[in-house]
Amino acid sequence: MKTFSALASLAVLVGYVSARTVFSQIAVNSVDQGQGVAIRVPSSNSPITDVTSNNLICNTNFLQPVSDVVATVPAGAAITAQFHHTSAGYVGPDPSDPLDPTNKGPVLAYLAKVPDATQSTVTGLSWTKIFQDGLDSATGQWGSDRLFLNKGNVTFTIPSCIESGQYLLRVESISLLQATSYPGAQFFMSCAQIEITGGGSATPAGVSFPGAYKSTDPSIVTNVFELSSYTPPGPAVFKC
Ligand SMILES: *[C@@H]1O[C@H](CO)[C@@H](O)[C@H](O)[C@H]1NC(C)=O
Secondary structure (H helix, E strand, O other), X not given: OHHHHHHHHHHHHHOOOOOOOEEEEEEEOOEEOOOOOOEEOEOOOOOEOOOOOOHHHHOOOEOOOOXXXXXXXXXXXXXXXXXXXXXXXXXXXXXXXXXOOOOOOOEEEEEEEOOOOOXXXXXXXXXXXXXXXXXXXXXXXXXXXXXXXXXXXXXXXXXXXEEOEEEEEEEEEEEOOOOOOOXXXXXXXXXXXXXXXXXXXXXXXXXXXXXXOXXXXXXXXXXXXXXXXXXXXXXXXXXX
16 A cells, blocks of 8 residues: 555656557457558557547547558457557567556457448447456556556457458557546557458447546546556447
């Protein structure tokens, strides 16, 4: 507890520390698709902090040209989303790569079915949560800690029963270091463009962005140093 409160006062002294991380690459069943390929990579690693903003959907100010690749992903495949300190991906040793390790918080992934994964419209979609990694109460380790230890890699499975077709895959890292009041939590996300093949018949219900997160959610306004358990924001994770 002593360490926790010392860290908490340090965070207050330092002020606006930022996790500053960008999801810019995916691997499908361990096959890397290439830096920025099939991803709308934001040019800045600045956080989104307004949960009512359309920028919370897939971020904003993308590196140009935006990839026109749609990555083929067999249903049931393992996706490794790769986060790094800046939009450039991994560029060499950096103590804040993939993020500043003092920034604790969850890592989440969502899918939204779209007519065309390269379409620029991202509003009005229905997002299904397929993965979340919050706080392990037994070890005190966060999803962000596992992301740091795995050098920016987070791996999860595309549901094997989900309907085939084109999807946006939204992968998000949230820093709760400044989250004691709103706005304070920092949201870092990008959207990958994928085509799921060989899927089943599931068309799971989804939530909307913005909308799924509220400025009053206890998962978004919280003191990370005083938590013994934590439920990430948004709906339950869809399981086949
Ligand atoms: C991250 O995942 C990619 C793709 O599977 C792999 O090439 C890379 O070696 C992984 N990095 C680490 C540090 O495990």
